[in-house]
Amino acid sequence: MVTNVLSYGRSGVADWVVQRFSALALxxxxxxxxxxxAVNGSxxxxxxxxxxIGQTWMRIFTLLTILALAGHAWIGLWTVATDYLKKGAVxxxxxxxxxxxxxxxVVWGISILWGF
Amino acid sequence: MLVSVYRYNPxxxxxxxxxxxxxxxxxxxxxxxxxxLNLIKERDQSLSYRRSCREGVCGSDGVNMNGKxxxxxxxxxxxxxxxxxxxxxxxxxxxxxxxxxxxxxxFYKQYQRIKPYLQxxxxxxxxxxxxxxxDRAKLDGLYECIxxxxxxxxxxxxxxxxxxxxxxxxxxxAYRFLADTRDEATEERLADxxxxxxxxxxxxxMNCVSVCPKGLNPTKAIGHIRDMLLSRAT
Numbered sequence: 001m002v003t004n005v006l007s008y009g010r011s012g013v014a015d016w017v018v019q020r021f022s023a024l025a026l027x028x029x030x031x032x033x034x035x036x037x038a039v040n041g042s043x044x045x046x047x048x049x050x051x052x053i054g055q056t057w058m059r060i061f062t063l064l065t066i067l068a069l070a071g072h073a074w075i076g077l078w079t080v081a082t083d084y085l086k087k088g089a090v091x092x093x094x095x096x097x098x099x100x101x102x103x104x105x106v107v108w109g110i111s112i113l114w115g116f
Numbered sequence: 117m118l119v120s121v122y123r124y125n126p127x128x129x130x131x132x133x134x135x136x137x138x139x140x141x142x143x144x145x146x147x148x149x150x151x152x153l154n155l156i157k158e159r160d161q162s163l164s165y166r167r168s169c170r171e172g173v174c175g176s177d178g179v180n181m182n183g184k185x186x187x188x189x190x191x192x193x194x195x196x197x198x199x200x201x202x203x204x205x206x207x208x209x210x211x212x213x214x215x216x217x218x219x220x221x222x223f224y225k226q227y228q229r230i231k232p233y234l235q236x237x238x239x240x241x242x243x244x245x246x247x248x249x250x251d252r253a254k255l256d257g258l259y260e261c262i263x264x265x266x267x268x269x270x271x272x273x274x275x276x277x278x279x280x281x282x283x284x285x286x287x288x289x290a291y292r293f294l295a296d297t298r299d300e301a302t303e304e305r306l307a308d309x310x311x312x313x314x315x316x317x318x319x320x321x322m323n324c325v326s327v328c329p330k331g332l333n334p335t336k337a338i339g340h341i342r343d344m345l346l347s348r349a350t
Contacts, residue, residue, distance in 0.1 A: 002280045002313040012309075012316035013349040016342070079312070083276040 004082070006095060008075045015075050022068035029065040059113045066109040070102040117141050117197065119152060121163065122205040124212050132212065134203075141193070149181050150188040152202060153216075165216035172329055175264030179216050180205040185266040185327040207269040209278065222278045223265045223285070229308075230282060230290040235301035251297040258292035258337060260330050261285060267324035267334055273317040280313035284324035284334030287315060291337035294344060306341075306348050315341050 008015050036052060052058060077098050085091040119139050124132035139155050141147055147155075150167055157163045165188075166176040172190035179188050181196040182203050193202055210218040236245065268274045268283035282290065290309065293299050309315045315338060324334040 001308050002311045004312060007312040010311075011349070012312045012314065013342075013345045015312050016316055017346070017349075079317075082313075083273070083317075 006092075007078060008071065018071050019075050022072035025065055025068035026072065029061065032061070053113070062113055063110065066106055070106055073102055074098065117152075117193070117200065117202060119156065119202045119204065121153075121156065121215070122212075123163070123215055125162070125214055146192045146194045148189055149179070149186075149191045149193055149196065149202065149204065150177055152193060153188060153204065163216075164214045173262065175262035178207050178264040178266045178269070178329075180207055185270045187264060187266070187329045190329060207265055209269045209275040210265070218269075220265055223263075223268055223283070226268075226278070226282045226286040227263065227289060230286050230293070231301070231305070232289050232293065234293065234296065234299050235304075236298055237300060245298045247297060254295045254297070255292060257332055258288060258295065260332060261288055261292075262330060264329065266327045266329060267332075270323040270327045272321070272323075273319060277313060277317055281317035282309070282314050284318070284338070287318070287341060288332060288334040288337045291341050294341065302344075303348075306345055309341060310345050310349070315345065 003010070008018060040048060040052075053062065078095060081091050081094055081098075085094055117139050119137045120134045121137060122132060123129070123135045137156050137160075139152055141152070148170075150170060153163070153165055153167075157165075165179070167189060168174040168176045170177075170189045172187050175187070177188040178185060181188065181191055182198075182201075184196065185207060186196075188204070196202065204216065206212050206216045206218045210220060210223065213219050234245075263285060265285060267288075268285045271284055273281050274283040290305065294302055294305055299305075318335070318338045320335055320338075322335045325332075325336075328334070
């Protein structure tokens with residue numbers, strides 16, 4: 001058993017499952033957005049955007065996708081970092097930047113979704 | 117034929133270099149790469165490489181030939197030197213001891229780690245533990261591994277984390293004992309593999325399958341281990 005305190009779930013299976021399910025959420029969100037954009041054309045107004053994103057189901061779906069993105073990105077970038085960044089200090093600094101960025105995305109996303 | 121061989125003698129060379137040697141091959145015969153190395157060694161005794169059975173059974177002469185790992189003794193020169201030049205290097209990713217001889221320590225350490233032996237505390241019923249032909253058939257494609265390290269040293273995940281990722285060879289062997297109906301340590305074996313490195317560093321690029329001189333499929337075995345870990349966790 002190889003342990004690492006910074007991995008997402010400390011277990012390979014947990015990380016693997018989270019990576020797959022978060023990918024499904026991201027794929028579903030992409031499909032919804034592409035279909036909506038295809039139906040509503042390219043000449044969109046702010047009111048149209050707000051009307052679409054402001055619906056309760058879309059707010060929940062968007063928040064779910066942002067959380068999925070954060071988990072997905074953390075597992076992926078943690079894996080890349082442990083492959084290629086061999087100096088512990090460099091790796092921790094890089095992962096620190098990733099963690100702060102993802103945290104900002106989540107908080108900022110919530111503020112956009114429920115702040116208007 | 118022009119043959120380029122990786123040379124490094126830590127006692128005399130500051131750094132490794134490629135040595136070009138012109139070798140005259142007999143007409144009308146397709147030699148194996150090992151035969152070519154033997155021809156070079158006849159002229160220059162200082163060239164070092166491992167070899168033993170010369171028929172693809174012992175797994176000693178795993179080398180990198182024109183960019184692809186394989187056993188020198190069963191790889192025809194015509195198959196790898198398609199451009200007319202043969203390039204022989206040691207297996208990638210392992211420390212070079214001398215010329216084509218690499219230090220396999222970390223590879224064997226991972227093999228040792230998966231406990232490559234039958235674990236069964238129940239006394240055997242008769243003289244031996246019997247298996248049905250169906251159960252025995254589950255070990256086909258797994259037990260044939262000769263530990264030549266061609267697969268693990270062609271795997272980038274093993275290059276980056278050789279101390280943590282078990283590697284295709286070790287995982288093929290791990291599944292050989294997980295699939296064995298006579299083994300009772302399935303839970304302990306799986307518990308030791310359920311971390312983000314040991315199994316899950318496999319990204320399924322299948323270099324291992326592409327180079328295995330015995331035609332085995334470590335990626336498939338890793339998939340089975342992943343399935344077992346998944347059903348254990350859910």
